[in-house]
Amino acid sequence: xxxxxxxxxxxxxxxxxxxxxxxxxxxxxxxxxxxxxxxxxxxxxxxxxxxxxxxxxxxxxxxxxxxxxxxxxxxxxxxxxxxxxxxxxxxxxxxxxxxxxxxxxxxxxxxxxxxxxxxxxxxxxxxxxxxxxxxxxxxxxxxxxxxxxxxxxxxxxxxxxxxxxxxxxxxxxxxxxxxxxxxxxxxxxxxxxxxxxxxxxxxxxxxxxxxxxxxxxxxxxxxxxxxxxxxxxxxxxxxxxxxxxxxxxxxxxxxxxxxxxxxxxxxxxxxxxxxxxxxxxxxxxxxxxxxxxxxxxxxxxxxxxxxxxxxxxxxxxxxxxxxxxxxxxxxxxxxxxxxxxxxxxxxxxxxxxxxxxxxxxxxxxxxxxxxxxxxxxxxxxxxxxxx
Ligand code: FAD
Numbered sequence: 001x002x003x004x005x006x007x008x009x010x011x012x013x014x015x016x017x018x019x020x021x022x023x024x025x026x027x028x029x030x031x032x033x034x035x036x037x038x039x040x041x042x043x044x045x046x047x048x049x050x051x052x053x054x055x056x057x058x059x060x061x062x063x064x065x066x067x068x069x070x071x072x073x074x075x076x077x078x079x080x081x082x083x084x085x086x087x088x089x090x091x092x093x094x095x096x097x098x099x100x101x102x103x104x105x106x107x108x109x110x111x112x113x114x115x116x117x118x119x120x121x122x123x124x125x126x127x128x129x130x131x132x133x134x135x136x137x138x139x140x141x142x143x144x145x146x147x148x149x150x151x152x153x154x155x156x157x158x159x160x161x162x163x164x165x166x167x168x169x170x171x172x173x174x175x176x177x178x179x180x181x182x183x184x185x186x187x188x189x190x191x192x193x194x195x196x197x198x199x200x201x202x203x204x205x206x207x208x209x210x211x212x213x214x215x216x217x218x219x220x221x222x223x224x225x226x227x228x229x230x231x232x233x234x235x236x237x238x239x240x241x242x243x244x245x246x247x248x249x250x251x252x253x254x255x256x257x258x259x260x261x262x263x264x265x266x267x268x269x270x271x272x273x274x275x276x277x278x279x280x281x282x283x284x285x286x287x288x289x290x291x292x293x294x295x296x297x298x299x300x301x302x303x304x305x306x307x308x309x310x311x312x313x314x315x316x317x318x319x320x321x322x323x324x325x326x327x328x329x330x331x332x333x334x335x336x337x338x339x340x341x342x343x344x345x346x347x348x349x350x351x352x353x354x355x356x357x358x359x360x361x362x363x364x365x366x367x368x369x370x371x372x373x374x375x376x377x378x379x380x381x382x383x384x385x386x387x
Pocket of ligand 1: 008009010011012013014031032033034038042043044045046047117118119120151152153154155156157176177178220253254255256257274275276277281286287288289290292
């Protein structure tokens with residue numbers, strides 16, 4: 001079989017890219033090793049409201065559990081910073097349905113989709129990558145394609161097979177652990193997401209409560225991947241300290257989040273890397289869905305141009321455009337994260353108090369300049385040496 005483009009991975013980046021390319025009339029195949037696209041999920045399911053319009057995704061109640069009106073941030077000494085808006089600023093998705101629907105939109109645009117199909121290697125002929133081998137129901141398929149897209153998530157192997165240096169040391173990875181659970185006898189405002197910081201709470205990261213219902217939420221944690229203790233250890237400790245009984249757990253999610261920087265090379269020959277596979281995650285909060293959508297949008301534009309002009313060299317423009325836009329912005333966010341991860345609990349308290357005076361709208365939009373403006377009032381926090 002031959003396609004113009006074969007996409008490995010039907011998470012977020014893969015189907016959006018496939019939809020955009022298929023819409024322009026090119027033949028696209030999306031494969032995913034999961035038997036059911038979207039399941040199991042490995043996600044807190046929080047997404048900014050603006051992404052739906054920006055990336056042309058229907059605002060469909062079938063995958064929206066709950067609208068969210070802001071965030072409550074808790075410092076180690078319990079200081080609470082509340083950012084509340086009078087209209088929804090985000091949603092908590094049902095990713096098992098969302099991912100499947102994204103694949104459905106790609107299929108409706110003309111792409112073929114094959115679940116339970118795992119890429120197992122690239123095919124080279126005369127030194128050139130001409131497709132990939134995949135396993136489907138015990139059978140090995142040879143899929144020929146002009147362009148191969150690695151949208152295969154944090155554990156990506158495609159990029160490495162293509163010769164891109166995608167090695168990820170443990171300290172550049174956050175380890176995440178999450179329960180979808182009933183929060184019995186624990187008061188929380190279900191209209192907000194709740195984020196708890198502190199070096200004893202979650203080293204380098206935070207504990208989150210992302211409400212899916214009045215009493216049901218994704219309760220998770222992310223910590224530095226080279227921590228001698230596990231993320232589960234810290235989450236269990238936090239639940240115990242807050243008298244939350246873990247007796248009504250509906251789902252357990254474990255996963256890695258690449259938070260240490262982004263792939264320098266996003267393409268090699270005719271291979272294009274997007275989303276978690278390219279480490280395109282916000283290193284401050286670990287969210288990667290919006291970043292995956294942005295990368296998929298830029299990459300699909302250059303894939304279409306390369307196919308139109310029959311010039312695969314045009315694919316390199318994806319690297320340039322991504323780095324000059326998202327890459328530069330996210331590098332600044334990474335620098336703020338690197339400063340914040342060195343803060344003592346007292347300094348974290350001071351930082352959260354300083355942020356109380358910042359423009360809430362801008363903070364919610366992840367405006368790093370607003371963060372700097374607020375922290376400059378606390379030079380001790382901002383000027384903390386990084387090593
Ligand atoms: P993925 O969504 O990981 O999709 C990759 C797909 O590739 C998978 O479906 C996989 O099955 C498939 N695949 C892999 N290898 C192969 C292969 N060889 N052959 C075929 N298929 C393959 N981000 C947010 O924005 N908000 C959050 O609240 C949030 N919470 C998170 C909580 C946790 C616990 C974790 C671990 C991550 C969280 N993230 C969150 C990050 C977010 O989930 C990712 O950034 C996002 O899913 C990246 O999308 P993607 O398309 O790049 O990869």
